[in-house]
Amino acid sequence: MGMHFQKLFCVGAIVIGCFSALLFIVCKLHEENIPNVLKLERIELAFDYVIVGAGTAGSTLTSLLAKHSNKSVLLIEAGGSFGYLSRIPLLTTFQQKGINDWSFLSVPQKHSSKGLLEQRQCLPRGKGLGGSANLNYMLHFDGHGPDFDSWHKLHNISDWSWTDVKPFMIAAKSKKEELFEIPRTYSLLSEALDEAAMELIHEPWQFRRSVYNIKNGLRHSVLQQFLFPVINNANLRLLPQALVKRIKLSSASNPKASSVLVGIKDEHNKEREFTIKVRRELLLCAGAYQSPQLLLASGIGDTKMLKQVGLPVEHHLPLVGQGLHDHFNVPLFVSIGIIGPTLNQRSLLSPINLFNYLNSGTGSFGNFGVLGHVAGYEEPTPFGITFFGAGAIDETALMSISNFKRSAFRALFPRYHNASQEGFVVISSCLQPRSRGSVSLLHKTMRRNPLIDPNYLSNDHDVACTIAAIRNAVKVVTSSAFSKLRPHIHWPKLQECANFGPFKRDFLEHQPSDNYLECLMRHIGLGSHHPGGSCALGGVVDSQLRLHGISNVRVVDASVLPRPISGNPNTVIAAIAMRAASWILKSELQND
Numbered sequence: 001m002g003m004h005f006q007k008l009f010c011v012g013a014i015v016i017g018c019f020s021a022l023l024f025i026v027c028k029l030h031e032e033n034i035p036n037v038l039k040l041e042r043i044e045l046a047f048d049y050v051i052v053g054a055g056t057a058g059s060t061l062t063s064l065l066a067k068h069s070n071k072s073v074l075l076i077e078a079g080g081s082f083g084y085l086s087r088i089p090l091l092t093t094f095q096q097k098g099i100n101d102w103s104f105l106s107v108p109q110k111h112s113s114k115g116l117l118e119q120r121q122c123l124p125r126g127k128g129l130g131g132s133a134n135l136n137y138m139l140h141f142d143g144h145g146p147d148f149d150s151w152h153k154l155h156n157i158s159d160w161s162w163t164d165v166k167p168f169m170i171a172a173k174s175k176k177e178e179l180f181e182i183p184r185t186y187s188l189l190s191e192a193l194d195e196a197a198m199e200l201i202h203e204p205w206q207f208r209r210s211v212y213n214i215k216n217g218l219r220h221s222v223l224q225q226f227l228f229p230v231i232n233n234a235n236l237r238l239l240p241q242a243l244v245k246r247i248k249l250s251s252a253s254n255p256k257a258s259s260v261l262v263g264i265k266d267e268h269n270k271e272r273e274f275t276i277k278v279r280r281e282l283l284l285c286a287g288a289y290q291s292p293q294l295l296l297a298s299g300i301g302d303t304k305m306l307k308q309v310g311l312p313v314e315h316h317l318p319l320v321g322q323g324l325h326d327h328f329n330v331p332l333f334v335s336i337g338i339i340g341p342t343l344n345q346r347s348l349l350s351p352i353n354l355f356n357y358l359n360s361g362t363g364s365f366g367n368f369g370v371l372g373h374v375a376g377y378e379e380p381t382p383f384g385i386t387f388f389g390a391g392a393i394d395e396t397a398l399m400s401i402s403n404f405k406r407s408a409f410r411a412l413f414p415r416y417h418n419a420s421q422e423g424f425v426v427i428s429s430c431l432q433p434r435s436r437g438s439v440s441l442l443h444k445t446m447r448r449n450p451l452i453d454p455n456y457l458s459n460d461h462d463v464a465c466t467i468a469a470i471r472n473a474v475k476v477v478t479s480s481a482f483s484k485l486r487p488h489i490h491w492p493k494l495q496e497c498a499n500f501g502p503f504k505r506d507f508l509e510h511q512p513s514d515n516y517l518e519c520l521m522r523h524i525g526l527g528s529h530h531p532g533g534s535c536a537l538g539g540v541v542d543s544q545l546r547l548h549g550i551s552n553v554r555v556v557d558a559s560v561l562p563r564p565i566s567g568n569p570n571t572v573i574a575a576i577a578m579r580a581a582s583w584i585l586k587s588e589l590q591n592d
């Protein structure tokens with residue numbers, strides 16, 4: 001029996017080894033081979049549409065223009081292509097801080113992040129074809145209609161009701177076979193969530209198991225969905241590894257973007273600059289941090305701020321970079337008293353788990369570990385709860401991508417040293433945070449990072465809302481449905497919060513004081529990588545996303561969201577890009 005098992009194990013290991021090598025080679029080849037790249041020897045560099053940034057919005061928009069327009073389209077992207085790691089769902093966090101991550105850090109936070117080094121949050125952003133859609137956790141969200149309906153009431157924005165947006169959301173959603181939904185029977189945790197939905201049916205909450213942009217166990221992002229099918233089209237060219245450094249405007253009386261200045265570094269890190277003319281439209285899809293950065297670096301923004309940095313003012317547009325918003329997450333570790341259902345280092349590396357993934361794309365490598373969500377949309381405290389089914393969290397890996405101080409990390413995950421720990425992380429957040437931050441400049445050049453201040457928890461409403469979220473998370477975890485897991489919530493013991501708790505009774509009753517929960521969130525809360533609002537509809541762009549005062553520039557990315565999306569924003573951003581494409585194509589038809 002022993003020999004037989006050993007033999008089987010060896011064969012399994014060889015198969016897995018060969019398969020991994022093959023996967024590596026295929027992905028590596030794919031990585032280096034970006035087709036249709038623009039040759040810069042050409043003297044006349046002019047395109048009808050110039051798109052900056054190949055992320056969620058840029059890839060989607062490019063695909064529709066390349067497919068439906070006969071005009072020339074250039075897609076410029078600062079990064080190259082993503083490696084094979086980006087396709088393997090569970091390993092996606094290993095990309096953070098690597099070459100495909102801009103690895104921004106926030107400015108020190110005044111109202112939060114006290115358990116983080118220098119009170120600064122890590123702000124990962126994808127760099128390369130696919131942008132943040134290739135770095136993200138792949139969770140799909142269908143959208144929440146009232147979000148859009150509120151834009152008119154709260155921000156006087158017309159034409160963006162749910163009726164206007166919904167058809168684009170449907171079009172942006174991947175096909176059924178390109179989505180992976182966590183099955184009810186995935187684990188005892190997913191089962192408990194389903195049962196809790198029945199038990200708490202009297203609450204006005206929605207329970208759903210996670211749906212991922214994953215096909216056959218591999219990430220299926222906007223790249224596979226939109227960009228790759230058109231990548232060889234004759235009217236399209238790509239310019240990877242190229243940073244757009246400045247937008248040049250034509251006349252001061254009726255300013256238009258005439259060209260962009262692009263910098264490309266050679267293998268000796270020496271930069272060459274090129275000017276590319278814009279014949280029709282310049283489309284900024286550089287994301288919520290870098291679209292405003294590029295505008296500011298081009299002299300488009302608030303006069304006072306531009307003068308402070310020493311930049312000539314080309315066009316006064318005071319709200320560029322203002323209104324930045326993001327969700328803010330409070331994680332809590334829950335250990336469980338049974339063996340088997342959750343992810344830890346030991347279960348992860350079991351040969352059967354590896355075999356299942358390589359054989360059929362299933363098992364824990366085939367998704368990111370988030371099994372489900374609970375959302376309550378009722379005002380004034382709409383909240384979200386996310387269930388991440390991991391029991392043992394690797395200290396070095398998580399500290400590096402979260403910037404936690406060691407003491408805060410260990411208070412949060414007291415069982416961090418046990419590689420076979422069973423448990424899950426319950427993450428509470430406010431779906432409509434009211435804190436607003438900003439993107440500004442310290443340096444004139446795009447080669448230096450922008451100053452990003454998410455200003456988390458600056459608005460007291462967010463504290464109350466997050467407390468409500470945590471208390472609702474406790475209700476779910478302490479429901480009878482969860483009792484078979486024998487859960488134990490680990491209220492972090494932080495020295496700085498010791499006056500407020502956790503006290504002995506908090507572990508029994510799970511009703512810690514509001515003061516303790518506030519102290520906790522101001523120490524261990526983490527941004528959720530959903531930035532938006534920094535070139536918002538109304539303030540910076542009109543209802544067709546055209547920059548106020550510069551008619552041939554549109555901002556088409558997360559920057560335009562006037563309020564947060566009540567869930568994961570990626571599909572909404574792809575839908576916005578589809579809508580922008582429809583206006584651009586329509587105006588082409590009208591004008592030609």
Ligand SMILES: Cc1cc2nc3c(=O)[nH]c(=O)nc-3n(C[C@H](O)[C@H](O)[C@H](O)COP(=O)(O)OP(=O)(O)OC[C@H]3O[C@@H](n4cnc5c(N)ncnc54)[C@H](O)[C@@H]3O)c2cc1C
Pocket residue numbers: 052053054055056057058076077078079124125126127128129130131132133135136137138139140141242243244245285286287288290291294446528529530531556557558559568569570571573
């Ligand atoms: C770690 C992480 C996890 C996330 N998880 C989820 C999730 O599970 N579900 C979900 O719905 N959302 C998730 N998100 C959020 C979602 O991915 C983003 O909101 C979305 O991708 C933003 O799209 P975008 O087009 O606005 O920007 P991006 O996708 O970031 O694209 C911007 C692109 O522009 C390029 N660029 C920037 N400046 C320049 C320049 N000057 N010149 C040339 N190119 C430039 C960048 O390299 C990048 O490729 C996550 C995000 C992160 C970072």
